[in-house]
Amino acid sequence: MKPLSVFCYGEVGLDNIIQADSLPSPEIAVFPEHESYHIGGAAANTGVWLAHMGVPTGVSGNMIGDDLYGRQLRTWLEQHEQLDLDALQIVPGLTTPFTRAIVTPDGERSFLIFYYPKTPKSAFTLEMMRGARYLALDLYGGPERLNAAKAAHAAGLETTIGDVIWPEHEALPVTSIVTNSGSYIRNIFPGVDVRAHARKLQAINKGIVITTDGGEEVFAIDRDGSAFSAKPPKVTVVDATGAGDAFRAGLLYGLNKGLNLAESVCWGMATGSLKVGQVGAATTLPEFAEIENLANTLIAKGVQAC
Numbered sequence: 001m002k003p004l005s006v007f008c009y010g011e012v013g014l015d016n017i018i019q020a021d022s023l024p025s026p027e028i029a030v031f032p033e034h035e036s037y038h039i040g041g042a043a044a045n046t047g048v049w050l051a052h053m054g055v056p057t058g059v060s061g062n063m064i065g066d067d068l069y070g071r072q073l074r075t076w077l078e079q080h081e082q083l084d085l086d087a088l089q090i091v092p093g094l095t096t097p098f099t100r101a102i103v104t105p106d107g108e109r110s111f112l113i114f115y116y117p118k119t120p121k122s123a124f125t126l127e128m129m130r131g132a133r134y135l136a137l138d139l140y141g142g143p144e145r146l147n148a149a150k151a152a153h154a155a156g157l158e159t160t161i162g163d164v165i166w167p168e169h170e171a172l173p174v175t176s177i178v179t180n181s182g183s184y185i186r187n188i189f190p191g192v193d194v195r196a197h198a199r200k201l202q203a204i205n206k207g208i209v210i211t212t213d214g215g216e217e218v219f220a221i222d223r224d225g226s227a228f229s230a231k232p233p234k235v236t237v238v239d240a241t242g243a244g245d246a247f248r249a250g251l252l253y254g255l256n257k258g259l260n261l262a263e264s265v266c267w268g269m270a271t272g273s274l275k276v277g278q279v280g281a282a283t284t285l286p287e288f289a290e291i292e293n294l295a296n297t298l299i300a301k302g303v304q305a306c
Contacts (some may be wrong), residue, residue: 242281
């Protein structure tokens with residue numbers, strides 16, 4: 001078995017993207033224009049983007065079934081040569097978890113999530129890492145996520161987790177790299193200054209804290225407390241599903257290559273920006289040269305110290 005660079009642990013499933021002019025409401029029906037099926041789940045999405053960029057990446061988390069969705073998902077995942085599926089468990093008779101996402105013309109999405117919470121999870125072990133330096137986690141599960149973060153942190157590995165927005169969250173002290181959404185923070189903490197909130201989080205984890213904000217500036221704090229902002233490119237948003245997962249993959253690509261944080265954030269902005277122009281979180285992927293050219297353009301523009 002070949003060594004890995006990143007291991008993604010968390011959600012693995014299928015996304016049903018439903019494109020509609022608006023959301024339904026009581027007594028008002030909506031007639032979707034189109035629907036399609038895609039790889040889904042934060043772990044799978046991040047892993048596919050990394051593998052597409054040539055990074056040896058493992059994936060595990062919840063188990064999947066041998067049903068129609070599970071077989072289709074496995075077929076799609078196996079198309080990525082750098083994606084290692086040895087730790088992804090398939091259980092006969094299990095229903096593969098899935099999400100139905102209604103995507104409106106502004107690219108925003110509303111989710112109906114099926115089976116993820118009750119689907120059994122594979123127990124994380126350090127042996128799964130196979131030499132990987134980075135463990136990418138999502139928190140949308142149970143105690144197995146926190147146990148994985150603690151085990152990786154205790155072993156001196158880098159843990160990157162999204163949506164760790166609560167200062168009191170038990171995962172924050174064992175999270176090396178926090179990637180949060182500014183809009184999510186404002187939804188949970190109305191009226192909060194997201195940059196001040198990020199500094200509060202960084203004072204606890206003593207690591208990297210990054211706050212994305214759609215098309216607005218990305219705010220990043222490095223391990224030494226220094227901070228900067230960077231402006232993502234202007235894009236036409238078709239579907240924001242998985243944008244954070246794509247950003248995380250680009251960020252980890254840069255860090256794994258030994259780039260500094262500012263350069264790595266530019267890689268994250270490149271992958272995130274290119275993702276939102278396509279339907280599905282990890283279906284239509286840009287050529288590596290397109291990602292690289294956009295990342296280098298953003299690097300050349302530089303970042304603004306804060």
